[in-house]
Amino acid sequence: xxxxxxxxxxxxxxxxxxxxxxxxxxxxxxxxxxxxxxxxxxxxxxxxxxxxxxxxxxxxxxxxxxxxxxxxxxxxxxxxxxxxxxxxxxxxxxxxxxxxxxxxxxxxxxxxxxxxxxxxxxxxxxxxxxxxxxxxxxxxxxxxxxxxxxxxxxxxxxxxxxxxxxxxxxxxxxxxxxxxxxxxxxxxxxxxxxxxxxxxxxxxxxxxxxxxxxxxxxxxxxxxxxxxxxxxxxxxxxxxxxxxxxxxxxxxxxxxxxxxxxxxxxxxxxxxxxxxxxxxxxxxxxxxxxxxxxxxxxxxxxxxxxxxxxxxxxxxxxxxxxxxxxxxxxxxxxxxxxxxxxxxxxxxxxxxxxxxxxxxxxxxxxxx
Amino acid sequence: xxxxxxxxxxxxxxxxxxxxxxxxxxxxxxxxxxxxxxxxxxxxxxxxxxxxxxxxxxxxxxxxxxxxxxxxxxxxxxxxxxxxxxxxxxxxxxxxxxxxxxxxxxxxxxxxxxxxxxxxxxxxxxxxxxxxxxxxxxxxxxxxxxxxxxxxxxxxxxxxxxxxxxxxxxxxxxxxxxxxxxxxxxxxxxxxxxxxxxxxxxxxxxxxxxxxxxxxxxxxxxxxxxxxxxxxxxxxxxxxxxxxxxxxxxxxxxxxxxxxxxxxxxxxxxxxxxxxxxxxxxxxxxxxxxxxxxxx
Numbered sequence: 001x002x003x004x005x006x007x008x009x010x011x012x013x014x015x016x017x018x019x020x021x022x023x024x025x026x027x028x029x030x031x032x033x034x035x036x037x038x039x040x041x042x043x044x045x046x047x048x049x050x051x052x053x054x055x056x057x058x059x060x061x062x063x064x065x066x067x068x069x070x071x072x073x074x075x076x077x078x079x080x081x082x083x084x085x086x087x088x089x090x091x092x093x094x095x096x097x098x099x100x101x102x103x104x105x106x107x108x109x110x111x112x113x114x115x116x117x118x119x120x121x122x123x124x125x126x127x128x129x130x131x132x133x134x135x136x137x138x139x140x141x142x143x144x145x146x147x148x149x150x151x152x153x154x155x156x157x158x159x160x161x162x163x164x165x166x167x168x169x170x171x172x173x174x175x176x177x178x179x180x181x182x183x184x185x186x187x188x189x190x191x192x193x194x195x196x197x198x199x200x201x202x203x204x205x206x207x208x209x210x211x212x213x214x215x216x217x218x219x220x221x222x223x224x225x226x227x228x229x230x231x232x233x234x235x236x237x238x239x240x241x242x243x244x245x246x247x248x249x250x251x252x253x254x255x256x257x258x259x260x261x262x263x264x265x266x267x268x269x270x271x272x273x274x275x276x277x278x279x280x281x282x283x284x285x286x287x288x289x290x291x292x293x294x295x296x297x298x299x300x301x302x303x304x305x306x307x308x309x310x311x312x313x314x315x316x317x318x319x320x321x322x323x324x325x326x327x328x329x330x331x332x333x334x335x336x337x338x339x340x341x342x343x344x345x346x347x348x349x350x351x352x353x354x355x356x357x358x359x360x361x362x363x364x365x366x367x368x
Numbered sequence: 369x370x371x372x373x374x375x376x377x378x379x380x381x382x383x384x385x386x387x388x389x390x391x392x393x394x395x396x397x398x399x400x401x402x403x404x405x406x407x408x409x410x411x412x413x414x415x416x417x418x419x420x421x422x423x424x425x426x427x428x429x430x431x432x433x434x435x436x437x438x439x440x441x442x443x444x445x446x447x448x449x450x451x452x453x454x455x456x457x458x459x460x461x462x463x464x465x466x467x468x469x470x471x472x473x474x475x476x477x478x479x480x481x482x483x484x485x486x487x488x489x490x491x492x493x494x495x496x497x498x499x500x501x502x503x504x505x506x507x508x509x510x511x512x513x514x515x516x517x518x519x520x521x522x523x524x525x526x527x528x529x530x531x532x533x534x535x536x537x538x539x540x541x542x543x544x545x546x547x548x549x550x551x552x553x554x555x556x557x558x559x560x561x562x563x564x565x566x567x568x569x570x571x572x573x574x575x576x577x578x579x580x581x582x583x584x585x586x587x588x589x590x591x592x593x594x595x596x597x598x599x600x601x602x603x604x605x606x607x608x609x610x611x612x613x614x615x616x617x618x619x620x621x622x623x624x625x626x627x628x629x630x631x632x633x634x635x636x637x638x639x640x641x642x643x644x645x646x647x648x649x650x651x652x653x654x655x656x657x658x659x660x661x662x663x664x
Binding site: 054055056075076077081082083085086087089090091092093102103106107152156 | 555557558560561562563564565566567568571575576579580
């Protein structure tokens with residue numbers, strides 16, 4: 001039987017806790033070998049989605065398919081998955097080697113093979129078996145425990161690996177390093193990774209595709225670039241990266257651009273989008289780094305330009321964030337790159353009047 | 369400076385004095401009411417009995433020798449057997465109960481409260497109530513008769529079964545509480561991890577739950593086994609004169625028989641057994657707390 005292209009498929013899956021729909025009619029498919037992230041704030045349903053996939057929860061409606069078969073009623077140990085838990089969930093009474101061997105022992109693998117595979121799994125996660133095999137989990141650092149948890153899952157050579165916020169407890173530097181290693185493991189082993197996180201930067205850095213979840217639904221599913229550059233809703237635009245929101249009433253269209261009149265009478269041009277209706281209200285998102293600042297009257301031709309007043313300048317090293325307010329009081333954040341001596345950025349001070357300028361194509365029209 | 373402040377200042381500079389001051393009153397109490405009587409009993413157990421009761425000076429091993437009479441050994445054997453059975457039954461009943469309480473969410477405190485509710489009345493009163501339940505004209509027989517299950521009353525009171533039932537009932541909370549407290553600390557993610565790794569329910573119990581709750585189980589077994597070994601109210605009331613345990617023997621020697629030396633000797637035999645049991649259980653607890661062995 002040829003392996004289906006989708007290793008995991010959710011079809012209209014819902015899960016209710018009491019009166020609350022934790023997961024609400026969710027449909028998506030995960031491709032073989034991809035690094036797939038479920039991203040969202042706490043309470044968005046991402047962990048419940050992962051637990052539905054792992055088999056710790058049973059859907060109230062819909063189908064969970066794993067490798068083509070309906071798995072709704074399968075116990076976790078029947079699903080052929082492995083999982084890395086948020087708190088690592090290492091068995092505190094077993095050595096590192098016995099922890100890693102646990103799954104193999106349950107599968108009645110011969111002792112000699114267990115030994116060999118445990119050693120290989122530890123090497124895979126860069127833990128020297130000679131040093132660490134006999135240690136107890138309590139004798140390990142957070143990063144080492146993380147590696148043991150990973151080895152314990154990978155030793156089973158699963159087709160699908162579930163990871164529930166595995167890097168949450170690590171410090172920033174270690175987290176960055178583990179991100180790279182996880183990504184490399186995903187590529188080298190060809191295992192499908194399903195990764196739950198609330199950290200948008202982490203999801204952007206590691207994922208092939210991201211499902212952004214909000215209130216039990218998938219708000220948007222796409223590659224990191226699609227999600228960052230074309231957020232579909234205000235929630236996605238706001239949750240991933242930073243966004244400025246500009247609203248107005250839709251006017252006429254000309255040459256694929258619509259004119260939008262803001263409440264204070266200023267105008268901006270917005271690219272065509274299926275959600276645009278003449279005379280309706282529209283909300284657009286613009287990333288701070290897509291904006292630029294000019295002196296009044298010096299805006300580049302063809303770009304949108306709105307007059308503003310500088311409120312605050314925040315120096316961040318590689319960028320400078322200039323906080324301005326538009327005529328109607330809307331706050332807007334502009335990120336100006338620090339390009340060293342090459343292009344001296346204009347010096348802005350609180351109270352300066354300026355123009356916020358950007359390409360009309362960089363307006364992301366949001367669905368209501 | 370007031371005297372009180374001077375005293376506090378003086379104490380503040382002398383942590384050792386402070387420590388002893390906190391420790392001494394309780395310690396003195398225990399020395400006076402536990403250690404001293406224990407030493408007296410130990411001495412009595414090696415002294416001959418006076419003709420009209422009481423103790424006369426001298427040294428003898430007769431009291432211990434006498435205990436190894438088949439009659440008394442039979443009582444000891446029954447006591448140990450009943451205590452072991454009680455412990456096993458309490459474990460069998462208590463572990464699932466503790467598990468259910470630990471996993472009962474918002475009902476937890478209510479259930480815990482219900483588990484310790486029997487402590488609110490005296491064990492003596494509860495045992496009398498059990499007699500009312502079990503006797504030939506008692507509630508159980510009346511109910512069975514009404515239901516037509518039996519014609520003649522079942523003879524339940526004054527049997528070993530009645531004693532066992534009473535002992536288990538009295539000791540059960542002492543098994544439930546320590547097991548509950550170790551189950552409550554058990555991270556549910558460990559069970560989920562084991563399940564994803566392929567462990568079926570019995571494997572999860574044997575490989576994860578039992579090793580990690582062994583200290584609680586050992587504590588529960590100790591708290592049940594030791595008091596049961598020395599119990600005398602329950603066998604007296606529910607067993608009548610027929611089901612005698614060492615506790616009753618000791619009670620008789622100090623009471624009706626007025627043979628304090630023999631009573632003391634019997635006490636020390638039981639105490640030695642208890643000590644051996646505790647050491648054994650502690651050993652188990654220590655072994656479980658250590659790595660389950662290394663992977664070669």
